[in-house]
Amino acid sequence: MFNFQKKSRSVAASEDVPVAQPVVDHDKLVAEAAAIAPQVEAAEGVAKADLLDKRGELLARAGEADEAILAFEESIEAEKRMGAAYKGLTALYNQKRREAAAAKDDAATKEWFDKLQALMQSSKDMLRGK
Amino acid sequence: MEVLSWIINNILTQAAIIIGLIACLGLALQKKPGQEIFAGTMKTLFGFMILSAGSSILQTSLKYFGAIFNQAFQLGTSGGAVVASIEGINGQAMTDLGLGSEIAITLAGIFIVNIILARVTKFKYIFLTGQALLWESTLAVVFSWFLGLRGLPLVLLASVVGGCFATFMPAIAQPVVRKITGSDDIALGHFCTIGYMVTAGVAKLVGDPKDSAEDVKIPEKLDFLNDTYLAVFTVMLPFFIITAIIAGPDACNAVCTDLGVSTSVNFVVQAFLQCCTFVIGLYVLMMGVRQLLDNIVPAFQGISMKLVPDSKPALDCPVLFPYAPNSVILGFIFTTIGSIIGMLISPVSGYLVIPGVMSNFFAGGTAGIFGNAMGGKRGLIIGCIVHGIFIMLIPAFLTPMLAQIGFVNLTCTDVDTVFTGYLLYGIKCLFGL
Numbered sequence: 001m002f003n004f005q006k007k008s009r010s011v012a013a014s015e016d017v018p019v020a021q022p023v024v025d026h027d028k029l030v031a032e033a034a035a036i037a038p039q040v041e042a043a044e045g046v047a048k049a050d051l052l053d054k055r056g057e058l059l060a061r062a063g064e065a066d067e068a069i070l071a072f073e074e075s076i077e078a079e080k081r082m083g084a085a086y087k088g089l090t091a092l093y094n095q096k097r098r099e100a101a102a103a104k105d106d107a108a109t110k111e112w113f114d115k116l117q118a119l120m121q122s123s124k125d126m127l128r129g130k
Numbered sequence: 131m132e133v134l135s136w137i138i139n140n141i142l143t144q145a146a147i148i149i150g151l152i153a154c155l156g157l158a159l160q161k162k163p164g165q166e167i168f169a170g171t172m173k174t175l176f177g178f179m180i181l182s183a184g185s186s187i188l189q190t191s192l193k194y195f196g197a198i199f200n201q202a203f204q205l206g207t208s209g210g211a212v213v214a215s216i217e218g219i220n221g222q223a224m225t226d227l228g229l230g231s232e233i234a235i236t237l238a239g240i241f242i243v244n245i246i247l248a249r250v251t252k253f254k255y256i257f258l259t260g261q262a263l264l265w266e267s268t269l270a271v272v273f274s275w276f277l278g279l280r281g282l283p284l285v286l287l288a289s290v291v292g293g294c295f296a297t298f299m300p301a302i303a304q305p306v307v308r309k310i311t312g313s314d315d316i317a318l319g320h321f322c323t324i325g326y327m328v329t330a331g332v333a334k335l336v337g338d339p340k341d342s343a344e345d346v347k348i349p350e351k352l353d354f355l356n357d358t359y360l361a362v363f364t365v366m367l368p369f370f371i372i373t374a375i376i377a378g379p380d381a382c383n384a385v386c387t388d389l390g391v392s393t394s395v396n397f398v399v400q401a402f403l404q405c406c407t408f409v410i411g412l413y414v415l416m417m418g419v420r421q422l423l424d425n426i427v428p429a430f431q432g433i434s435m436k437l438v439p440d441s442k443p444a445l446d447c448p449v450l451f452p453y454a455p456n457s458v459i460l461g462f463i464f465t466t467i468g469s470i471i472g473m474l475i476s477p478v479s480g481y482l483v484i485p486g487v488m489s490n491f492f493a494g495g496t497a498g499i500f501g502n503a504m505g506g507k508r509g510l511i512i513g514c515i516v517h518g519i520f521i522m523l524i525p526a527f528l529t530p531m532l533a534q535i536g537f538v539n540l541t542c543t544d545v546d547t548v549f550t551g552y553l554l555y556g557i558k559c560l561f562g563l
Binding site for chain 2: 102127128
């Protein structure tokens with residue numbers, strides 16, 4: 001009755017069934033992201049944010065977390081709105097937090113967790129018109 | 131022995147000091163410098179005292195409102211109006227019921243049980259929303275106390291029950307959270323999960339997930355909620371004024387005399403002032419809660435993430451807002467509609483339950499996200515109306531027990547904490563305690 005090590009059906013289903021992972025062409029994605037950079041400099045406002053979101057998504061898919069974070073943060077600075085940047089940063093901040101916790105880097109774990117908290121506060125404030 | 135007796139009677143029975151010592155322990159475990167430990171300990175202690183002051187202010191206006199409501203609408207000898215405010219419940223429990231120490235120790239206990247369960251089971255969820263844990267700790271302690279438990283047995287039972295809710299509620303919500311976020315990396319740490327799953331279930335039955343609410347053009351924000359306390363005031367004022375007018379000047383002045391409140395002011399103006407007092411009480415109470423948690427929660431968050439490095443953080447509901455912002459706004463609107471319907475039905479419990487605005491925003495908004503994920507626009511609308519009724523009626527039926535325990539004109543909001551109460555009440559009935 002209290003065999004907590006026994007997998008529940010739903011957990012087992014999500015863990016044992018192999019999920020096909022899409023093949024990621026790292027170099028192609030990084031090249032596409034690099035091609036967007038000059039366009040970003042020339043753009044403003046919503047257009048700039050759109051380009052930065054696209055750049056951030058490409059870099060995140062390529063596994064370049066730090067560069068992706070910079071792109072998404074710049075997007076929010078250009079145009080504060082819900083969407084790809086917030087979603088991207090939520091996933092990336094959590095990824096960095098997890099990596100720091102695994103590396104037993106307490107300061108970095110706290111830093112990334114605090115960024116996640118600040119992001120949540122920002123989304124809450126935005127919806128309330130603050 | 132005399133020294134020990136002195137310590138027990140003068141320190142360990144003082145909730146403010148116990149809470150300060152818990153913060154001190156948390157800061158020391160993080161190896162903070164001495165000055166920070168001292169500052170954090172004292173600020174936490176001050177936070178509890180601010181909370182107490184806020185609760186006291188809130189109670190005065192709640193007693194006034196409850197009394198004029200009973201004069202205006204006779205809901206039966208043991209009925210009346212209650213305001214849905216988990217913050218108020220926490221304030222009264224920590225001060226008037228004298229359970230401050232137990233609630234603070236159980237808060238730490240819930241963290242410990244959560245960490246143990248995350249380490250030994252497949253459910254690697256660490257609940258990181260501090261305020262929600264404080265509400266859960268409050269209900270777990272209150273109903274464990276209602277069972278007749280005291281001291282260590284009370285804290286142990288409340289910690290185990292609370293820790294189980296903290297671990298398993300995120301797990302219950304996770305299938306839908308995965309659908310919303312497209313990943314399994316983060317979880318939801320908000321004690322309204324049962325309501326969200328009810329919304330998701332209804333939405334799945336009636337809706338079409340392909341017809342998303344995110345494709346609709348609606349206002350991007352709710353400016354009305356820009357200032358929390360102004361929003362609460364705007365909602366509560368009609369209740370105070372209308373109730374006072376129906377009760378009449380004589381009844382209102384009699385209530386004021388009983389409560390030691392001035393009768394030199396016109397009775398409608400007095401109702402207005404009491405509404406302002408309610409809002410100020412809530413403001414001061416929440417200031418105290420934030421200060422109290424400011425040093426305790428980060429300490430335990432850091433320790434939790436360190437001890438369970440492969441954990442999934444269960445975060446506050448705004449973590450989901452960016453994934454479906456339209457659904458948040460629509461969820462708030464339709465949950466509010468549902469909660470008004472629920473309010474009108476609630477007198478069947480013997481009490482009229484007045485909904486909480488901020489609870490409707492956060493819980494309603496998140497329910498909207500769940501509803502849209504499972505059933506699109508139609509699922510969201512119908513699911514959230516059902517959700518609104520659900521989050522009013524479930525606390526309504528707990529209210530008689532809360533009144534019996536000693537809560538004045540208040541009931542809970544976050545439904546998972548209400549079910550904590552039901553679970554413990556069920557244990558009480560089962561074992562004849």
